[in-house]
Amino acid sequence: DGGITQSPKYLFRKEGQNVTLSCEQNLNHDAMYWYRQDPGQGLRLIYYSQIVNDFQKGDIAEGYSVSREKKESFPLTVTSAQKNPTAFYLCASKTGQGYQPQHFGDGTRLSIL
Amino acid sequence: AQKITQTQPGMFVQEKEAVTLDCTYDTSDQSYGLFWYKQPSSGEMIFLIYQGSYDEQNATEGRYSLNFQKARKSANLVISASQLGDSAMYFCAMREGGRRGNNRLAFGKGNQVVVIP
Numbered sequence: 001d002g003g004i005t006q007s008p009k010y011l012f013r014k015e016g017q018n019v020t021l022s023c024e025q026n027l028n029h030d031a032m033y034w035y036r037q038d039p040g041q042g043l044r045l046i047y048y049s050q051i052v053n054d055f056q057k058g059d060i061a062e063g064y065s066v067s068r069e070k071k072e073s074f075p076l077t078v079t080s081a082q083k084n085p086t087a088f089y090l091c092a093s094k095t096g097q098g099y100q101p102q103h104f105g106d107g108t109r110l111s112i113l
Numbered sequence: 114a115q116k117i118t119q120t121q122p123g124m125f126v127q128e129k130e131a132v133t134l135d136c137t138y139d140t141s142d143q144s145y146g147l148f149w150y151k152q153p154s155s156g157e158m159i160f161l162i163y164q165g166s167y168d169e170q171n172a173t174e175g176r177y178s179l180n181f182q183k184a185r186k187s188a189n190l191v192i193s194a195s196q197l198g199d200s201a202m203y204f205c206a207m208r209e210g211g212r213r214g215n216n217r218l219a220f221g222k223g224n225q226v227v228v229i230p
Binding site: 009031033035039040041042043044045048050059088090092094097099101103104105107108 | 117121147148150155156157158159160163165204206208216217218220221222223
C-alpha cells in the first residue's frame with residue numbers, strides 16, 4: 001500500500017548528540033514537509049521541500065537540518081544546537097502545487113535522556 | 114500574527130449528537146484553501162475535508178461538513194451523529210496564495226473532542 005513511513009516511532013537522544021529521523025514515501029509526491037508538535041499545540045513547520053535537491057526553511061528551522069537527495073526520502077536531523085528537542089515530529093507529503101491535502105506519517109516521538 | 118484561530122476549550126459530546134468545531138482564519142489572499150485534520154491519541158494526522166475559497170457550496174464528506182462563511186472568515190467543522198471513534202484533536206489549516214503560493218499549511222492549535230456514550 002502507498003503511504004508515508006516514519007522511523008523510528010520512539011527515539012531517545014543524549015545531550016550534545018545529533019539524531020536523524022527517517023521519512024520515506026512511495027506516493028510519488030513532489031513535496032515533503034517536517035513538522036514539530038509540542039503537547040497541546042498545533043503543528044509548526046520546520047523544513048519543506050518541493051522538489052529533489054531543494055528545500056526551504058519553515059518557521060522553526062534553527063537547530064535542524066534536512067536533505068532531499070531522492071524524491072522518496074526527506075530525513076530530518078535534530079542537531080545538538082536544538083536546545084529543546086523533546087517533541088512529536090510529523091512528516092507529510094503532497095502532490096502538485098494546488099490544494100491537494102498533505103498526507104502524514106505516524107510520527108516519531110523524540111525524548112532527551 | 115496567528116493565521117488560524119481555534120479557541121474552544123475541550124468539548125464533551127454525547128454519542129449520536131452533532132458537534133461544531135470553530136475555526137477562524139486571517140488572510141488577505143483571494144485564493145486560499147481550508148483543511149480539517151483529525152488526530153487521534155495515537156498521533157497520526159488524518160485528512161477529513163477541504164474547502165476552497167471560490168467554492169460556492171459548503172464542502173461535505175460523509176458525516177463531516179463545513180459551515181463556510183467567507184465574509185466572516187470562518188470555516189467551522191460539523192460532525193454529525195458522533196461516534197466514540199470521533200474522540201480526537203481536530204485541526205484547522207489553511208493554504209494561501211493560489212497555485213503560485215508557497216505550498217505550505219498554517220495550522221491552528223486544535224480542538225479537543227471527547228465523545229461519551
